[in-house]
Amino acid sequence: MFDELIEMLEQKNYTELKKQLSKMEPADIVIFFEILDREDAVRVFRILPKELAADSFAIMDHDMQEDLIESFSASELQEILDEMYLDDTVDVIEEMPASIVKRIISHLDADTRKIVNKMLRYPEDSAGSIMTTEYVTLKPFFSVEDALMRIRRTGLDKETIYTCYVTNATNVLIGVVTVKDILLSNDDALIGDIMDKDLIYVETEEDQEKVAKMFDKYDFLAIPVVDRERRLVGIITVDDAMDVIQEENTEDFEKMAAMLPSEDSYFKTSIFKHARNRILWLIILMISGTFTGMIIEKYENAFQLFPLLVSFVPMLMDTGGNSGSQTSTLMIRGIALDFIKPKDIFKVWLREIRIAMLVGFTLAAVNTVRMFILYYSSHPVGEIVKYALLLGITIFLVVCFAKTLGCSLPLLAKACKLDPALMASPLITTITDAATVLIYFSLAVKILNIPM
Amino acid sequence: MFDELIEMLEQKNYTELKKQLSKMEPADIVIFFEILDREDAVRVFRILPKELAADSFAIMDHDMQEDLIESFSASELQEILDEMYLDDTVDVIEEMPASIVKRIISHLDADTRKIVNKMLRYPEDSAGSIMTTEYVTLKPFFSVEDALMRIRRTGLDKETIYTCYVTNATNVLIGVVTVKDILLSNDDALIGDIMDKDLIYVETEEDQEKVAKMFDKYDFLAIPVVDRERRLVGIITVDDAMDVIQEENTEDFEKMAAMLPSEDSYFKTSIFKHARNRILWLIILMISGTFTGMIIEKYENAFQLFPLLVSFVPMLMDTGGNSGSQTSTLMIRGIALDFIKPKDIFKVWLREIRIAMLVGFTLAAVNTVRMFILYYSSHPVGEIVKYALLLGITIFLVVCFAKTLGCSLPLLAKACKLDPALMASPLITTITDAATVLIYFSLAVKILNIPM
Numbered sequence: 001m002f003d004e005l006i007e008m009l010e011q012k013n014y015t016e017l018k019k020q021l022s023k024m025e026p027a028d029i030v031i032f033f034e035i036l037d038r039e040d041a042v043r044v045f046r047i048l049p050k051e052l053a054a055d056s057f058a059i060m061d062h063d064m065q066e067d068l069i070e071s072f073s074a075s076e077l078q079e080i081l082d083e084m085y086l087d088d089t090v091d092v093i094e095e096m097p098a099s100i101v102k103r104i105i106s107h108l109d110a111d112t113r114k115i116v117n118k119m120l121r122y123p124e125d126s127a128g129s130i131m132t133t134e135y136v137t138l139k140p141f142f143s144v145e146d147a148l149m150r151i152r153r154t155g156l157d158k159e160t161i162y163t164c165y166v167t168n169a170t171n172v173l174i175g176v177v178t179v180k181d182i183l184l185s186n187d188d189a190l191i192g193d194i195m196d197k198d199l200i201y202v203e204t205e206e207d208q209e210k211v212a213k214m215f216d217k218y219d220f221l222a223i224p225v226v227d228r229e230r231r232l233v234g235i236i237t238v239d240d241a242m243d244v245i246q247e248e249n250t251e252d253f254e255k256m257a258a259m260l261p262s263e264d265s266y267f268k269t270s271i272f273k274h275a276r277n278r279i280l281w282l283i284i285l286m287i288s289g290t291f292t293g294m295i296i297e298k299y300e301n302a303f304q305l306f307p308l309l310v311s312f313v314p315m316l317m318d319t320g321g322n323s324g325s326q327t328s329t330l331m332i333r334g335i336a337l338d339f340i341k342p343k344d345i346f347k348v349w350l351r352e353i354r355i356a357m358l359v360g361f362t363l364a365a366v367n368t369v370r371m372f373i374l375y376y377s378s379h380p381v382g383e384i385v386k387y388a389l390l391l392g393i394t395i396f397l398v399v400c401f402a403k404t405l406g407c408s409l410p411l412l413a414k415a416c417k418l419d420p421a422l423m424a425s426p427l428i429t430t431i432t433d434a435a436t437v438l439i440y441f442s443l444a445v446k447i448l449n450i451p452m
Numbered sequence: 453m454f455d456e457l458i459e460m461l462e463q464k465n466y467t468e469l470k471k472q473l474s475k476m477e478p479a480d481i482v483i484f485f486e487i488l489d490r491e492d493a494v495r496v497f498r499i500l501p502k503e504l505a506a507d508s509f510a511i512m513d514h515d516m517q518e519d520l521i522e523s524f525s526a527s528e529l530q531e532i533l534d535e536m537y538l539d540d541t542v543d544v545i546e547e548m549p550a551s552i553v554k555r556i557i558s559h560l561d562a563d564t565r566k567i568v569n570k571m572l573r574y575p576e577d578s579a580g581s582i583m584t585t586e587y588v589t590l591k592p593f594f595s596v597e598d599a600l601m602r603i604r605r606t607g608l609d610k611e612t613i614y615t616c617y618v619t620n621a622t623n624v625l626i627g628v629v630t631v632k633d634i635l636l637s638n639d640d641a642l643i644g645d646i647m648d649k650d651l652i653y654v655e656t657e658e659d660q661e662k663v664a665k666m667f668d669k670y671d672f673l674a675i676p677v678v679d680r681e682r683r684l685v686g687i688i689t690v691d692d693a694m695d696v697i698q699e700e701n702t703e704d705f706e707k708m709a710a711m712l713p714s715e716d717s718y719f720k721t722s723i724f725k726h727a728r729n730r731i732l733w734l735i736i737l738m739i740s741g742t743f744t745g746m747i748i749e750k751y752e753n754a755f756q757l758f759p760l761l762v763s764f765v766p767m768l769m770d771t772g773g774n775s776g777s778q779t780s781t782l783m784i785r786g787i788a789l790d791f792i793k794p795k796d797i798f799k800v801w802l803r804e805i806r807i808a809m810l811v812g813f814t815l816a817a818v819n820t821v822r823m824f825i826l827y828y829s830s831h832p833v834g835e836i837v838k839y840a841l842l843l844g845i846t847i848f849l850v851v852c853f854a855k856t857l858g859c860s861l862p863l864l865a866k867a868c869k870l871d872p873a874l875m876a877s878p879l880i881t882t883i884t885d886a887a888t889v890l891i892y893f894s895l896a897v898k899i900l901n902i903p904m
Contacts, residue, residue, distance in 0.1 A: 023650040027669045152635050161632050162614050162673075179631060180613050183604050198475040216698065217479045219691035221614075221673065238690055239671035242697070246668065249701045250785055253708075257781035258774050266786045271803060275810040278778050282811065283818050285774055289767030290822065296763040303755070303762060310755060310762050311748040314769060314885050315741030321773075322710050322737055322878050326730050329709035333702055334718045351723060358727040359734065366735050370742065426774050433766050 002032050009040060018047045026055040033064060042071040054083030061268065062095040069100055078107050085159050086112065087132035087240070090119045119234075127211050128204035130244065131225045131234030136164040140174065140192030144185045151179065160237050163222045166195045173201060173224055173232040201226050204233060208244045213338065215241035252336060256329070256424035258285065285430050292433045299441035302450045309444055312391055313437065319363065320398040320436045321429035327352055327406030328428050332420045335410060342415035345408065352403045360399035364392035390447045394440045401439070402432045454484050461492060470499045478507040485516060494523040506535030513720060514547040521552050530559050537611050538564070539584035539692070542571045571686075579663050580656035582696065583677045583686030588616040592626065592644030596637045603631070612689050615674045618647045625651060625676055625684040653678050656685060660696045665790065667693035704788060708781070708876035710737065737882050744885045751893035754902045761896055764843055765889065771815065772850040772888045773881035779804055779858030780880050784872045787862060794867035797860065804855045812851035816844035842899045846892045853891070854884045 008017040021029060021044070029052070033041050045053060045068055057065065057080055069077060081089060081104065089108075093101050093116065105113060115133050122128025136158050138147050147164065155161040164182070166175035175195030185194050201224045202211050214223060215238055223241075225234040251261040258281035262269050269277075296313075303309045331348070334340030340348065368388040375384050405428050410420035445452055460469040473481060473496070481504070485493050497505060497520055509517060509532055521529060533541060533556065541560075545553050545568065557565060567585050574580025588610050590599050599616065607613040616634070618627035627647030637646050653676040654663050666675060667690055675693075677686040703713040710733035714721050721729075748765075755761045783800070786792030792800065820840040827836050857880050862872035897904055 025650075025652065025670050148635070155632060155636055161635065179635075180607060183600070183613065183631075184607055198477075200477065216694055218477050219694075221690070238673070238694075242668055242671075242690075242694060245694070245697065246789065250789070253705075253781050253785045256705075257778050259778050259781070265791050266782055266800075267791070267803075271806050271810065274803070274807045275814075278775070278807070279811050279814055282771060282774055282778075282815055286767055286771050286815060286819065287822060289770055290826065292766040293763035296766070297760070300759045300762075304759060307752045307756060308749065310752075310765075311745035313762075313765060314744040314748070314889065315738055317766060317769065318741050318878075318882060318885065319734060319738050321881070322734055323730070325878075326709050326711050326734075329705050329711070330718055333705045337698065337702070339717050339719070348718075351719075351726070354723050355726045355730070358723065359731050362727075362731055363734060363738060367738065370739060374742065426770075426777075429773070430770060433770065437766065 002035060005032060006035075009036075009044065014047050017044070018049075021047070022049055022052065026052060026059055029056045030060050030064075033060065038067050038071070042068060046076070050079060050083055054080050058084055058088035058091075061265075062092075063268070065092055066096060066100060069096070069103070074107070077103070081107055085132050085134055086115060086119070087130060087159070087234075090116055090129070093120065122204055125208045126204060127202045127206040127208060127225050127236060128234070130208055130211075130240050131204075131236050132159045132240075133234045134158045135222070135224075135235045136161050137232065138164050138166050138177065138191050140166055140168070140190065140195065142191045143187065144182055144189045144191070144194070145187040147177075147182050147191050151182075160222050160235070163220075163235070165224055165232055165235070166191055167232050171231045173199060173226055173230055175199065176224065199224070201230070202236075203228065209248050211236055212241045212244040212248065216245065217338075248336075252332065252421045255419065255421035256332060258282065258424070258426035281426060285426055288430045289433070292430075292437055295434060295437045295441070299437075299445070299452075301452070302441055302444055302448075305450055306444070306448055308387070309441075312387075313440070316391070316394055316398060316436050316440055317429075317433050319395060320402045320432040323356070323359065323399045324402030324406040324428040324432045325424065327403045328410055328424055331407055331410040332424060335414050335420045340411070342411045345411045345415075348407050348411065349404060352407045353400060356400040356403040357396070359403075360396035363399065364395045367391050367395060386447055390440075390443055394436070394443055397439050398432065398436050401435050402428065405431060454487060457484060458487075461488075461496065466499050469496070470501075473499070474501055474504065478504060478511055481508045482512050482516075485512065490519050490523070494520060498528070502531060502535050506532050510536055510540035510543070513717075514544075515720070517544055518548060518552060521548070521555070526559070529555070533559055537584050537586055538567060538571070539582060539611075539686075542568055542581070545572065574656055577660045578656060579654045579658040579660060579677050579688060580686070582660055582663075582692050583656070583688050584611045584692075585686045586610045587674075587676075587687045588613050589684065590616050590618050590629065590643050592618055592620070592642065592647065594643045595639065596634055596641045596643070596646070597639040599629075599634050599643050603634075612674050612687070615672075615687070617676055617684055617687070618643055619684050623683045625653060625678055625682055627651065628676065651676070653682075654688075655680065661700050663688055664693045664696040664700065668697070669790075700788075704784065704873045707871065707873035708784065710734065710876070710878035733878060737878055740882045741885070744882075744889055747886060747889045747893070751889075751897070753904070754893055754896055754900075757902055758896070758900055760839070761893075764839075765892070768843070768846055768850060768888050768892055769881075769885050771847060772854045772884040775808070775811065775851045776854030776858040776880040776884050777876065779855045780862055780876055783859055783862040784876060787866050787872045792863070794863050797863045797867075800859050800863065801856060804859045805852060808852040808855040809848070811855075812848035815851065816847045819843050819847060838899055842892075842895055846888070846895055849891050850884065850888050853887050854880065857883060 005017060005020060036044060048056065093104055108116060119128060134157055136151055136155060138150065151161050162179045164177050165173060166177060168174050175197045176199065177191055177195040181194050200218065204225055204227060211223065220238065222235045222237045224232055225236060227233050254261045260277040260280060262273065262277050331340060371384050371388045409423035409428060413420045413423045444450060457469060457472060488496060500508065509520065545556055560568060571580060586609055588603055588607060590602065603613050603616065614631045616629050617625060618629060620626050627649050628651065629643055629647040633646050652670065656677055656679060663675065672690065674687045674689045676684055677688060679685050706713045712729040712732060714725065714729050783792060823836055823840045861875035861880060865872045865875045896902065
């Protein structure tokens with residue numbers, strides 16, 4: 001894909017290289033950088049048009065940013081920082097080692113430095129930490145013509161001009177107006193008359209996940225961020241919200257697979273960090289497995305008399321675990337997307353128990369057929385019927401138990417303000433395991449008349 | 453939250469109700485509708501301002517849309533259809549029963565009907581099926597002033613005016629230009645000179661998931677859709693892309709929990725459909741469990757001599773299953789976000805096997821401590837050591853096996869153009885189960901000197 005570009009680089013044909021690169025999207029340029037060595041990367045970066053260079057720099061991974069900054073001269077660093085949007089600058093600073101942070105900060109002008117420092121103080125994952133401070137503000141007494149003039153004069157450095165924010169003399173947010181509204185109104189209409197006064201905004205401390213959900217719900221292109229006095233301090237744009245949604249989804253996937261969520265992507269995380277993220281839950285789940293083992297120990301003479309009993313344990317455990325994780329996954333996703341709320345718990349359970357009965361009954365029937373196929377030639381029919389009955393009832397009860405647990409744990413977690421994703425399959429599997437062997441062996445004792 | 457509104461409705465204070473509703477966002481109005489009975493919903497819908505009514509209607513669930521359409525008079529239906537964006541109309545039509553579809557189609561004017569019919573023929577989940585045909589087109593010879601005039605004259609009915617599309621005489625897409633670029637240029641600049649000629653577009657047949665990923669990658673507000681001759685036929689806006697991302701994520705969650713993905717939300721899906729979505733994989737996995745059972749049967753005399761062996765089976769199976777699903781989840785997510793590619797398989801495996809060794813060793817060590825705590829008072833030390841050794845080696849090997857499987861299956865699936873999400877935890881757990889009991893019992897036979 002990049003063969004041509006690399007050839008130009010090798011032949012030092014920088015004019016043509018620059019021309020080709022200028023046509024590319026920042027996201028594609030970053031992919032190109034990933035295959036270059038550090039020296040080439042710096043060379044290529046220097047020939048990029050300034051704006052494209054800044055846009056590409058903003059979306060690189062942090063190691064590459066660090067490499068580049070180390071190679072920059074003072075004036076080069078200055079240029080990039082001038083071009084970058086403030087929220088991206090803050091992102092970069094947050095990830096750099098102290099020496100580089102110091103270097104960056106020293107290149108910011110006093111005003112910018114003040115803003116950056118303020119943004120760095122917002123809690124991680126808060127609205128304040130992902131907002132940008134570059135937006136267009138208007139006053140209510142502006143005419144449409146004034147507004148257009150102001151947008152055309154100041155819009156160049158703004159992250160979006162499509163939503164403009166109307167503030168009063170003390171910078172309190174009093175309305176929003178889109179460029180669409182402005183363009184579609186008469187030149188002499190007043191901004192105060194055409195602006196939307198029914199404001200939807202977030203405070204700086206708001207969780208970024210909630211902000212992202214608002215984009216999803218309201219289809220906004222940008223959302224204003226205000227302080228406690230409703231003074232406008234920033235905006236969050238839809239592209240940042242999309243990143244947050246993907247991040248939060250990844251976190252949910254990781255938590256649901258019994259991992260601590262990792263901050264970096266797969267290849268950027270060290271082997272030790274990977275191991276650390278995975279081991280905690282594995283230890284907890286391994287130790288909780290002790291209980292299942294203890295229950296089995298209690299029924300030692302059951303499987304000494306009927307060793308065949310043991311061979312069904314894995315199938316029963318997996319069926320229970322899978323049934324439970326189906327339900328818990330639907331709950332966790334439903335809670336994340338706001339379709340299911342803790343107050344629905346009884347309604348959900350009523351549905352799940354009916355589904356469980358349908359599923360349990362079908363599985364029990366399929367299992368009975370399977371038993372006859374497997375054992376008809378080697379075991380007497382009476383024995384097969386007894387085992388099929390034992391397994392059928394166990395499957396039915398286990399599925400009902402697993403689905404009950406699968407719907408109640410995530411909803412209860414949410415009600416207790418815990419993260420529902422933590423109540424995912426591994427935890428539910430472990431509890432279901434213990435219940436499964438308990439149900440199975442106590443039924444076996446009854447149905448097979450085992451003396452205890 | 454809606455107490456006031458309901459009071460107004462009961463007191464038939466429609467003036468005030470209309471005033472309050474007009475201030476609300478469509479998404480919130482729909483939530484209000486959900487608590488009203490059908491009759492009240494129709495009454496409230498009728499007093500909404502036309503545009504707000506159409507916007508709310510477009511995002512309602514399909515049952516509510518059906519209820520409303522059934523209550524609409526011909527002219528009411530006409531009004532709503534006139535106000536709605538075309539892609540939303542197509543969405544509605546796709547979900548309605550035939551009688552209502554006929555009624556809707558009969559209310560569309562000839563041109564619109566032609567477009568709708570064409571859009572209905574695009575494959576489900578394709579770019580064509582989610583695009584809208586309402587966008588602003590410009591010609592390269594327009595001046596900025598012309599362009600602004602055209603936008604101001606025709607922009608009202610367009611889904612977005614912020615990206616305008618430049619086409620030649622035969623409607624072939626030759627450039628895009630943002631309203632920002634237009635506003636920030638001189639009045640007499642030519643669109644052909646300021647437009648971006650390096651086009652990124654999709655074809656109508658493109659998979660919607662790929663389109664959504666392009667938004668994620670390039671941070672666009674809209675992307676043009678072209679036919680095979682690169683003629684512009686529609687655009688897809690960022691809010692539709694966000695919906696697709698959430699849909700695809702939900703589908704991945706469902707598949708990874710061994711379910712067939714459902715089309716409707718949790719409460720809208722019937723009990724039977726829920727059961728049907730869940731039962732297929734449960735049956736497949738239950739039947740594959742037979743192999744694990746057969747392996748156990750083979751080692752009958754092992755656990756007849758050492759019944760304690762059985763009590764460790766659940767813990768070993770769960771540890772294997774959890775280790776495997778950690779890795780497969782990271783792979784599936786990495787593939788979905790394009791961080792991990794099939795060609796990385798060896799690089800990934802090298803990482804995973806090193807992580808597996810770290811994790812396996814730690815778990816084996818923790819288990820040894822656990823064994824001593826549990827059995828020190830009741831078993832001779834020599835026996836505990838033997839069991840701890842057996843379990844330690846098994847855990848180590850099982851974790852290595854599970855992580856190998858967890859990274860290779862999703863990547864191989866991707867390489868074979870299958871959905872990696874299908875290779876998730878339940879399948880990997882089932883295979884790991886069989887491997888676990890095989891490794892465990894064959895080691896047990898050696899370490900405990902069991903005659904076979």
